[in-house]
Amino acid sequence: MAQVLINLLINAVKFTPEGGTVGLSVKRMPGCDNFLHIEVFDTGIGIPPEHQSRVFGAFEQAEADTPHRFGGTGLGLAISKRIVEMMGGTIWVESEPGKGSRFMFTLPLETCDINGAQDATNPGLQSQDSELGCFADRTILLAEDVDINREIVLALLEPTGLKVDCAEDGEQALQMFANEPDRYDMILMDLQMPKLDGMTATRRIRKLGTAKAKSVPIVAMTANAFQEDIDECLAIGMNDHLGKPLDFKQVMEKLRKYL
16 A cells, blocks of 8 residues: 555655645545545646546556656556555546546555554454564565566565565576575566566476475466466466466465465
């Protein structure tokens, strides 16, 4: 949630002229105590109605000259949307040109963990403080060729304290692990990558022959979630599988399982 708030607040400040107003509101949803309603509002330049449906797309901004006037690419909103959806929430915008914007999103309370304590009705739900304590001394290798996907995973994992090294293709992932095998406690491996796909990179890592190469947990990341695809991942030496788009709860479950 912190990364989403940072992205929205940065945008609000960026697009609000001097003397304007930027604000933040957090409250429980009326009639639905299990969800938070978070709102970032400003009195800035606003967004025309015809562009509001596109602002959450990767590299989309309302006007063609917006990046030149205010800086940035618009990637922050695309990342925010993916993070909110992965955490089980919804994000949207209400805006009027010249009068400002309201970016709003909802999140289940269990993924926000605002009290820093375990849910008494769900003993398996760990607090964010517990996650930080578990992962702060661990390092993982993230093999993912799509820029926005890397940014999303990094944003999601930031609160855990994990150190994350990124590879932009399978060949780079193989080389990074071969050079420092003892550095990595886990590998998140996208399957569709240039130079070497994730399965080929996994096979070659397992064939390096070292004890760490044989034992390091490798978790596949792919949009192909059919059982035969999962079975193939396991057969070539992967330990587990995460479907895309990634689900926040499932990512945390895999981290707890293998780290």
